[in-house]
Amino acid sequence: MQYILIGLGGIVGALSRALIFQLFINHNLAHWATALVNILGSFVIGGLFAMGSKLGWGSSGFYFLVAVGFMGSFTTFSAFSLDILKNLQSADFLGACAHISVNLFGSLVAVIIGYKSFQWLHLA
Numbered sequence: 001m002q003y004i005l006i007g008l009g010g011i012v013g014a015l016s017r018a019l020i021f022q023l024f025i026n027h028n029l030a031h032w033a034t035a036l037v038n039i040l041g042s043f044v045i046g047g048l049f050a051m052g053s054k055l056g057w058g059s060s061g062f063y064f065l066v067a068v069g070f071m072g073s074f075t076t077f078s079a080f081s082l083d084i085l086k087n088l089q090s091a092d093f094l095g096a097c098a099h100i101s102v103n104l105f106g107s108l109v110a111v112i113i114g115y116k117s118f119q120w121l122h123l124a
Helices: 002-025 030-050 061-074 077-089 093-120
Strands: none
Touching: 002 030, 002 061, 030 061, 030 077, 061 077, 077 093
16 A cells, blocks of 8 residues: 555655646756756655654555655755754764765766766767
């Protein structure tokens, strides 16, 4: 059942993201759509996490539908931000810095390598 909830949430999250991107593209502001989605998603997942016990966070279908499904397809940055918050709440500042560094720099290096590899293989 949890996979069905994740899938349903994912459909709605992906469509919501596409709608926001389409609105921004129509106004030549596509680069700002990513920032809006990431910030909005981080706000929503933070609020949901704060209300966790009331919502059955992690132990109910709500978590799979909204946190994993919807938020997972709307923005993965929200999950990244929540992980950092959890590090900070447990006073694991080194862990938070490591998590930020590995994700940001690792992703940047990976996108550069992917880009160059596809060019080198004449796939792009």
